[in-house]
Amino acid sequence: MSFRAAVVTFPGSNCDRDMAVALEQASGTKPLRVWHGDADLPDNLDFIALPGGFSYGDYLRSGAMAANSPIMRSVKRAAERGVPVLGVCNGFQVLTEARLLPGALMRNSSQHFICRTAALTVENAHSLFTSGYASGETVQIPVAHHDGNYFADDETLDRLEGEGRVAFRYVENFNGSRRDIAGVLNAAGNVLGMMPHPERAVDAAHGGTDGRRLFEAAIKALA
Template identity: 60%
Template sequence: MRAGVLVFPGSNCDRDLAVALERATGARPALIWHKETSLPEGLDLVAIPGGFSFGDHLRCGAIAARSPVMRAVVDFAAAGGHVLGICNGFQILIEAGLLPGALMRNAGLKFVCRRVPLRVETTESAFTRRYHQGERVEFPVAHHDGNYVAGPELRAALEGEGRIAFRYLDNPNGSAGDIAGVLSRNRRILGLMPHPERAVDPAIGGTDGARLFSGLVEALGSETLERA
């Protein structure tokens, strides 16, 4: 699996995400600056890191979503590419129209920074295939605007299509339906507020996030071989 990590002014989880991907793939992912108009050849995964891209001006992720590299990511996704957006990356994916709903200020108005328990709601994706349905995992969250907004229709669609990937067991931000992460209709785009890349080393609090990355390698590694 060849992975690339986008870097915007204000990204601050890009290095952690690159380390998590490198541990899973054995190769250093490409770091891709936001002004690039195309992605490196042969990429299997685009990962969009957390942070405060463009200072969160206008709305979190709004400016980054209109950057040149995101036009290339929209094309990549339309061609069936896998895209992972974590925290600010999730906000960017929503602002770019690649995932539905909206992310608003946390209901408690406070920046929430702690480890939260989650339930894995579906194993039917390259991101979640190595977890068990209903499994409890712990990832850290660190955000001010993670309150997922979805009307009744969207929520019913997400439920019906099994596109809720993770749910909070103890909702930290007011998200509708305790939704922590959602999949696109083709199940190849995942956006989530919690940080799996901060849970890949026992020395810094757990390894529950590691299987998200090894699952991607398992799924996309083989896909690359089939294509070759």
């Protein structure tokens, strides 16, 4: 199978290369590298990734300016067609600001930048992103964020819970996220936003490979 993925780079992205390497290791094919100012994405993409970093220096709100970049119009159209879209860390922030996912990412409750390996519980193991895990499994994925405190109102949270759209939870809630949420899916299940960095957990030499299964699951689901 030829796997056609794209990694979007915004001014201030710093995990775009890591994401591209992870996708290439999992699929055997180099992803397309796309600049945020490009107006269009190819129509034949299988997967789109919005990487971590500090797009536009996190001015206004994290992800707010990137959500209005020209490329995001194409990302939204692709997501509406069912193309899988993964947003990690700053990419998650961009997805919420672009209204592709509900909620918002606020300043960590400690008011400090947090960089560590986090234990996550897999809440939904049935999405195209998470089918490589078992429900209730604990995985180890690195985090590195200052604005990772997931917030949504009770009605939205109840809907996410009821529809099985919480993908991951923190075992230890160190950033204040409501209901320990670390990652959420859209209603169709083809858009995932998560604060932890699976692309930093694809090589045993870096401390673990729990993140690799996310990429492999998506590729298998699309085969």
